[in-house]
Amino acid sequence: MQATIGACKLELVTGDIIRQATDAIVNAANSRLAGGGGVDGAIHRGGGPSIMEETRRHYPQGCPTGDAVVTGSGKLPARCVIHTVGPVWEGGQNQEKSLLASAYRRSLEVAGAQQCASIAFPSLSTGAYAYPLQQAARIALHTVATYLRLHGRPDMVRFVLFDDRTYEAYADALAATLSENRCR
Incomplete structure (x- = not known):
């Protein structure tokens, strides 16, 4: 599924983020930037040890929830990896919505600072x-x-x-987002 927003293209695909040849890929990191499972583990395994070495060297204090930092991509086809920390769901009463939105926004800001023309989340x-999932997709x-x-x-x-x-879930959320914007 694709949409055009101004001069920008937004697309949804099913696949493996570590295979994306975009300027940047986004890593769903933990706040210690210590590697882990899921997307984080796949990115570190695929990119090799240079990503972890760079996070340790440049970000010894880690990354707060809702923020983002950048490293090289090691052996991955993307030019760089943007590590962002999303919130742990605690029932929606602990600023999870604003922290999740911030993680996406900060990733885009970091991509802009790196002059990335394309990014994969x-x-x-x-x-x-x-x-x-449905709530996260709408926020994203x-x-x-x-x-x-x-x-x-x-x-x-x-x-x-x-x-x-x-x-x-993301296709439904994209359709709703586009419909909202047409109504304004």
Whole structure:
């Protein structure tokens, strides 16, 4: 599924984020930037030890929830990896919505600072961090669409979704986001 927002392209695909040849891929990192499972583990395994060495050297204090930092990509086809920390779901009473939106926004800001024309995101916080998928998809797409409308960059944002269930949640959220914007 694709959409155009201003001069920017937003697309949804099912696939493996470590195979994306975009300027940047986004890592669903933990706050210690210590590697882990899921997307984080796949990126570190695929990119090799240079990514972990760089995070330890440049970010010894880690990365706060809702923020983002950048490293090289090691052996991955992307030019760089943007590590962002989404919130752990705690019932929605601990600023999870604003922290998740911030993780997407900060990733886009870091991509802009790196002059990235394209970026690929996973579905942040919906795996081990247990954020409800439909809610997370709406927040992700609303945040990214708003950023693209305001800033007109990057040229292309791709959501690389792990399975059909996640893809469908994001497709529904994208349709709703586009419909909302037509009504304003």
